[in-house]
Amino acid sequence: xxxxxxxxxxxxxxxxxxxxxxxxxxxxxxxxxxxxxxxxxxxxxxxxxxxxxxxxxxxxxxxxxxxxxxxxxxxxxxxxxxxxxxxxxxxxxxxxxxxxxxxxxxxxxxxxxxxxxxxxxxxxxxxxxxxxxxxxxxxxxxx
Amino acid sequence: xxxxxxxxxxxxxxxxxxxxxxxxxxxxxxxxxxxxxxxxxxxxxxxxxxxxxxxxxxxxxxxxxxxxxxxxxxxxxxxxxxxxxxxxxxxxxxxxxxxxxxxxxxxxxxxxxxxxxxxxxxxxxxxxxxxxxxxxxxxxxxx
Numbered sequence: 001x002x003x004x005x006x007x008x009x010x011x012x013x014x015x016x017x018x019x020x021x022x023x024x025x026x027x028x029x030x031x032x033x034x035x036x037x038x039x040x041x042x043x044x045x046x047x048x049x050x051x052x053x054x055x056x057x058x059x060x061x062x063x064x065x066x067x068x069x070x071x072x073x074x075x076x077x078x079x080x081x082x083x084x085x086x087x088x089x090x091x092x093x094x095x096x097x098x099x100x101x102x103x104x105x106x107x108x109x110x111x112x113x114x115x116x117x118x119x120x121x122x123x124x125x126x127x128x129x130x131x132x133x134x135x136x137x138x139x140x141x142x143x
Numbered sequence: 144x145x146x147x148x149x150x151x152x153x154x155x156x157x158x159x160x161x162x163x164x165x166x167x168x169x170x171x172x173x174x175x176x177x178x179x180x181x182x183x184x185x186x187x188x189x190x191x192x193x194x195x196x197x198x199x200x201x202x203x204x205x206x207x208x209x210x211x212x213x214x215x216x217x218x219x220x221x222x223x224x225x226x227x228x229x230x231x232x233x234x235x236x237x238x239x240x241x242x243x244x245x246x247x248x249x250x251x252x253x254x255x256x257x258x259x260x261x262x263x264x265x266x267x268x269x270x271x272x273x274x275x276x277x278x279x280x281x282x283x284x285x286x
Binding site: 014015016017018020021022024025028029043071072073075081082085092093094095096097098099100101103118119121122125126128129130131132133134 | 218224225
């Protein structure tokens with residue numbers, strides 16, 4: 001049986017070694033995956049440097065329909081990715097990446113298109129941030 | 144002049160080395176900070192092990208009014224933190240941590256109480272996850 005084809009490729013681009021760290025944590029839960037390309041942004045680098053790293057990964061692995069997950073809206077990884085997304089239509093950039101977003105992006109890559117996964121991840125962001133005390137209060141109110 | 148007192152202490156507890164990595168990325172943006180205690184959960188450990196690590200950090204640094212930021216709702220770091228929060232009233236646990244949440248938790252620790260910061264971080268989670276294409280579409284519609 002042929003493996004279902006993935007509909008988008010995932011790059012995680014973030015400050016320091018956060019992207020690699022997210023990949024390792026995804027793998028702790030999900031098992032080894034090559035579906036997620038981490039790119040680091042280190043002190044001393046500028047937008048052009050990150051853009052070059054992005055292009056290098058995209059060309060090396062011949063990626064298209066690219067989802068770039070970045071850490072911080074308006075940060076250098078986001079801004080560099082956004083300038084690339086201006087130039088090509090098959091790319092979107094999502095900020096505020098967390099572990100649930102990475103997991104869901106990897107888990108849904110054969111089922112959802114790039115256009116479908118983005119609003120889905122925005123919903124995951126809302127659903128994944130829960131507070132223990134708020135949940136306790138809700139439960140008490142239900143009793 | 145006396146430094147303003149922080150109203151809560153921040154622990155980040157996550158799979159692999161994600162907590163340390165988040166701390167390093169916070170420091171790239173925000174400068175060196177001791178306000179955030181990272182705790183890792185590594186393969187082979189169980190809930191009791193994480194709980195012991197949490198207690199060790201809390202006792203060593205004499206923490207109270209504790210905000211634990213965890214990566215995944217229902218994951219071991221969240222569950223271990225939640226069992227501790229059951230036992231003490233001055234502790235809340237928030238899942239789905241990302242870089243903006245860490246930055247805002249550190250930035251607001253002298254201005255907001257533990258009760259105030261939690262709903263604020265939930266709002267940050269929503270606001271921090273933006274998509275480049277959605278923003279472009281919104282801008283085009285405004286023209």
